[in-house]
Amino acid sequence: MWNEFKKFAMKGNVLDLAIGVIIGGAFGKIVSSLVNDVMVPILGLLMGGLDLTRLALTVDKASIKYGAFFQSVIDFLIVSFSIFLFVKALNHFKRKTEEKPAEAPAPSKEELLLTEIRDLLKQQNQRETQ
Template identity: 45%
Template sequence: MLKDFKEFISKGNVVDMAVGVIIGAAFTSIVTSLVKNLINPLIGIFLGKVDLSNLVVKVGSATFRYGSFINSVINFLIIAFVVFLIVKILTKYHVIAEKKAKVSSTDKYLEEIVTLLKKDQK
């Protein structure tokens, strides 16, 4: 049982996932700070309030903190957008790398022939 666990934990996917979770947690604190310290005050300028988390509605004895919910939605949207950009950039990089890797020897020879023909025409 211990041997199976060692094999499982040493697989690349598990280690990659662990690194992703750790970096994701650190990234979340950065995004939270960005939302709390930069974006919320900017939105607050237009709403007339600096801190959205203070927006509440009281119904009887219940208090609904919809400002905190708005903060969470903004936080999610920023994280989702940044992840989207990262995936888009990585996908573009992989496509470029695949195109470079797929150049066959025939293509290289054809490029050399074209280059030689252009030199002969001059």
């Protein structure tokens, strides 16, 4: 059972997935920082110095933080667009590195001889049927 597990865990797909999750987590932190520290303040400045993260509607003791929701939506849009661009670039490089179909190799001497024999047999059959 242990050997089966090792074989499963060491398959390329599982390792690729683990690496993808780790890189995705790190990438998510970078994008969250971009949104929180760069984009939201700029958007707030464009909206007259408004801090989006602090936007909230308070009803009695409940606070509806719609500014934080807007920030999460912006975060999602930037992450999804960044992933789209990354995948698009990967596919572009993949297409470049794919090998072009190899041309058929020149026929060997045996193949040429067999082709010649086949053609002679066809000619002989055609003469006999006429």
